[in-house]
Amino acid sequence: MAKIKSLDELRRIKTSASDLTAARSSNAVKVIVGMGTCGIAAGAREVMDAVLKEIEKRGLKDVSVQTTGCIGMCQEEPLLDVIYPNKGRITYGRVTPEDVPRIVSEHVVNGRIVEDLVIARVDD
Amino acid sequence: MYRAHVLVCGGTGCTSSGSHGVMDGLKSELKKQNLDDEVLVVQTGCHGMCEMGPIVVVYPEGTFYCRVSKDDVPELVEEHLLKGRTVDRLLYTGEGDVHVPHYSEIPFYSKQERVALGNCGYIDADKIEEYIARDGYEALGKVLTSMTPEDVVEEMKTSGLRGRGGGGFPTGLKWSFCAKSPGPKKYVICNADEGDPGAFMDRSILEGDPHSIIEGMMIGAYAMGADEGYIYCRAEYPLAIKRLKRAIDQAEEYGLLGENVLGTDFSFSLHVKEGAGAFVCGEETALMGSIEGRRGMPRPRPPFPAVSGLWGKPTNINNVETWANVPSIIRRGGAWFASMGTEKSKGTKVFALTGKVKHTGLVEVPMGITLREIIFDIGGGILGDKKFKAVQIGGPSGGCLTEEHLDLPVSYEDLAKAGAIMGSGGMVVMDEDNCMVDVAKFFLEFTQRESCGKCVPCREGTKQMLLLLKKICDGEGTMEDLAQLEELAHMVKDMSLCGLGQTAPNPVLTTLRYFRHEYEAHIKDRSCPAGACQALIRYRIDQDKCKKCGLCAKNCPVNCIDGDRKTQFVIDEDACVRCGTCYDKCPFDAILKL
Numbered sequence: 138m139a140k141i142k143s144l145d146e147l148r149r150i151k152t153s154a155s156d157l158t159a160a161r162s163s164n165a166v167k168v169i170v171g172m173g174t175c176g177i178a179a180g181a182r183e184v185m186d187a188v189l190k191e192i193e194k195r196g197l198k199d200v201s202v203q204t205t206g207c208i209g210m211c212q213e214e215p216l217l218d219v220i221y222p223n224k225g226r227i228t229y230g231r232v233t234p235e236d237v238p239r240i241v242s243e244h245v246v247n248g249r250i251v252e253d254l255v256i257a258r259v260d261d
Numbered sequence: 262m263y264r265a266h267v268l269v270c271g272g273t274g275c276t277s278s279g280s281h282g283v284m285d286g287l288k289s290e291l292k293k294q295n296l297d298d299e300v301l302v303v304q305t306g307c308h309g310m311c312e313m314g315p316i317v318v319v320y321p322e323g324t325f326y327c328r329v330s331k332d333d334v335p336e337l338v339e340e341h342l343l344k345g346r347t348v349d350r351l352l353y354t355g356e357g358d359v360h361v362p363h364y365s366e367i368p369f370y371s372k373q374e375r376v377a378l379g380n381c382g383y384i385d386a387d388k389i390e391e392y393i394a395r396d397g398y399e400a401l402g403k404v405l406t407s408m409t410p411e412d413v414v415e416e417m418k419t420s421g422l423r424g425r426g427g428g429g430f431p432t433g434l435k436w437s438f439c440a441k442s443p444g445p446k447k448y449v450i451c452n453a454d455e456g457d458p459g460a461f462m463d464r465s466i467l468e469g470d471p472h473s474i475i476e477g478m479m480i481g482a483y484a485m486g487a488d489e490g491y492i493y494c495r496a497e498y499p500l501a502i503k504r505l506k507r508a509i510d511q512a513e514e515y516g517l518l519g520e521n522v523l524g525t526d527f528s529f530s531l532h533v534k535e536g537a538g539a540f541v542c543g544e545e546t547a548l549m550g551s552i553e554g555r556r557g558m559p560r561p562r563p564p565f566p567a568v569s570g571l572w573g574k575p576t577n578i579n580n581v582e583t584w585a586n587v588p589s590i591i592r593r594g595g596a597w598f599a600s601m602g603t604e605k606s607k608g609t610k611v612f613a614l615t616g617k618v619k620h621t622g623l624v625e626v627p628m629g630i631t632l633r634e635i636i637f638d639i640g641g642g643i644l645g646d647k648k649f650k651a652v653q654i655g656g657p658s659g660g661c662l663t664e665e666h667l668d669l670p671v672s673y674e675d676l677a678k679a680g681a682i683m684g685s686g687g688m689v690v691m692d693e694d695n696c697m698v699d700v701a702k703f704f705l706e707f708t709q710r711e712s713c714g715k716c717v718p719c720r721e722g723t724k725q726m727l728l729l730l731k732k733i734c735d736g737e738g739t740m741e742d743l744a745q746l747e748e749l750a751h752m753v754k755d756m757s758l759c760g761l762g763q764t765a766p767n768p769v770l771t772t773l774r775y776f777r778h779e780y781e782a783h784i785k786d787r788s789c790p791a792g793a794c795q796a797l798i799r800y801r802i803d804q805d806k807c808k809k810c811g812l813c814a815k816n817c818p819v820n821c822i823d824g825d826r827k828t829q830f831v832i833d834e835d836a837c838v839r840c841g842t843c844y845d846k847c848p849f850d851a852i853l854k855l
């Protein structure tokens with residue numbers, strides 16, 4: 138480890154280190170992947186991988202990724218929800234890993250819903 | 262990117278209830294489920310709820326699991342980490358058997374205000390990067406680049422912080438004395454001796470957030486012109502010592518400790534010294550003697566350490582919790598700290614709540630909170646819904662307060678007025694089954710044993726006091742004994758050399774002040790109202806309730822219960838050795854304890 142020589146250097150380390158604990162603070166946007174048995178069978182693990190990779194690639198802070206069990210929409214799996222604070226919950230269905238970059242860049246980053254993949258919405 | 266963080270408590274309490282097994286189990290189960298690059302396992306310090314350990318907290322949800330065992334791990338991974346479903350049976354259960362999933366909603370935590378314990382249970386103490394991510398060393402950077410030493414002392418004065426080691430001396434003022442002392446060589450010391458048997462807040466900070474102490478000490482060293490420091494930690498704290506040493510190594514590697522810190526002229530070196538284990542070694546002059554390699558015995562002050570301390574050099578000594586508050590004060594400003602608390606007691610204080618309360622553990626609360634809030638809201642009230650009787654505050658040399666003090670704001674001045682002390686923050690709750698004479702004897706036994714013997718009032722006085730207390734508990738005391746006990750207590754308090762002797766009589770004096778009738782009952786009626794002093798208990802059979810089953814007679818080890826199933830059973834009170842067996846054995850509650 139190179140020695141820290143100034144307060145600015147310390148702050149740079151802080152910025153990169155904050156990823157370490159980011160998942161422990163309250164996050165603005167939530168991404169939820171359905172991980173019931175049928176979700177996993179339909180490819181939810183691959184979707185999850187793609188979500189995590191995309192977030193890492195873009196260096197997004199303030200996003201948390203959670204899982205959920207079966208919610209009774211098995212025919213639409215893999216399911217992915219995006220929840221923006223005070224903006225309700227949007228559910229995307231039959232999500233493939235290829236759809237993920239679009240959902241992340243449009244919805245998670247810019248707040249624009251990817252209409253063609255939406256299968257349900259719940260208002261606050 | 263890790264989508265979830267699983268925090269496993271690695272404090273001393275949870276380690277002893279098996280958290281290492283949980284941690285290892287988690288790691289291998291996550292690997293088995295191919296989740297090991299999505300889910301991070303973090304070992305943290307103490308959450309303060311050790312009796313509910315091992316504690317596991319899962320983020321981002323912040324779900325709080327208690328009493329997790331190795332066998333629960335597969336379910337936890339499958340249900341929570343894979344499928345996102347909370348495992349209800351491992352949640353904290355509150356009033357009326359409701360599960361409380363979140364940390365912040367558990368009553369034990371909701372009234373707390375965490376400053377000194379802010380990082381405990383939240384970061385991995387072995388990773389300096391996690392401390393830095395939580396603004397660590399930011400305050401040090403601030404003082405080194407934008408504040409003069411005088412500014413720092415002023416900021417500490419503004420904060421109103423007072424020493425958390427027991428005395429409550431204003432920290433900023435103490436620093437100003439040492440800062441003014443001339444000389445090229447000065448020391449700062451962290452007192453991590455934590456001799457109070459019930460307290461463990463210092464240990465928890467050392468284990469859970471060691472960098473906050475290092476950073477606090479460096480800020481102090483800069484303010485006072487010191488370039489070397491010692492952390493004097495009791496040897497009974499091996500985990501704390503290990504984490505401290507690792508933290509020091511890491512800070513050195515990062516150039517945050519050592520020569521020319523952050524490219525400035527400030528240099529500082531820090532050592533850990535293992536304590537000798539005697540209570541009196543926590544007294545500052547004895548402690549310095551012990552570091553110098555002499556026997557840990559107090560010496561008269563003045564000269565104060567600020568003038569002539571370690572190896573005769575100006576020295577500033579503060580307690581662990583005091584130092585741990587410093588970085589937050591510098592970062593957020595003295596005025597912020599002073600906005601919490603009462604007029605003369607600012608900020609927060611950590612208490613170790615134990616005894617007959619439902620929830621025991623470490624609690625950090627704003628000064629000025631009432632005892633009732635701590636005992637009933639945070640502590641959940643008295644175990645078994647018995648009646649609250651008293652609370653001993655300030656460790657073995659503190660004082661016993663009663664029901665009439667429940668609405669007393671907890672502050673240095675209010676506690677002192679009532680006869681107790683803040684001390685290191687021990688808080689032992691007692692219920693109706695505790696005999697106050699017995700309690701006073703219990704605490705005095707501790708201080709008497711720990712007296713270093715250097716001065717006569719403490720060495721001989723506490724011994725005589727203890728003999729008198731034993732006599733009273735045995736039902737052989739006289740009113741003259743009581744008068745003598747009180748006289749001795751005042752004498753020991755006024756004439757002892759160090760704080761140990763000066764405070765040792767506190768439990769006796771406060772129980773005499775608030776529970777004199779209990780002393781008198783032991784003497785005049787030869788009875789112990791709480792039914793705790795063995796020698797004064799009488800067992801008798803309630804003939805109305807007795808069904809003549811004979812179990813008591815059969816079980817009495819000295820065969821002093823006479824009778825047969827046709828007539829009645831009677832205890833020969835002279836022969837009875839008061840073992841309590843019959844009382845426990847009778848299926849009809851027919852044995853009376855008088």
Ligand SMILES: Cc1cc2nc3c(=O)[nH]c(=O)nc-3n(C[C@H](O)[C@H](O)[C@H](O)COP(=O)(O)O)c2cc1C
Binds near residue numbers: 427452453541579761
């Ligand atoms: C018998 C005795 C034992 C003490 N034990 C401790 C101790 O274990 N930890 C501690 O911090 N202070 C202890 N003190 C208080 C120290 O002498 C000293 O006042 C304190 O470390 C100063 O730090 P502070 O101003 O931050 O409280 C003890 C004092 C006496 C008289």
Ligand code: SF4
Binds near residue numbers: 541720
């Ligand atoms: S008061 Fe007690 S502990 Fe303190 S110096 Fe005297 S004998 Fe030793």
Ligand code: SF4
Binds near residue numbers: 817820836840
């Ligand atoms: S208290 Fe013990 S010794 Fe006394 S009567 Fe009961 S069983 Fe016998």
Ligand code: FES
Binds near residue numbers: 271273309315
């Ligand atoms: S050691 Fe785990 S909560 Fe205290």
Ligand code: FES
Binds near residue numbers: 810
């Ligand atoms: S033995 Fe007689 S009632 Fe207990």
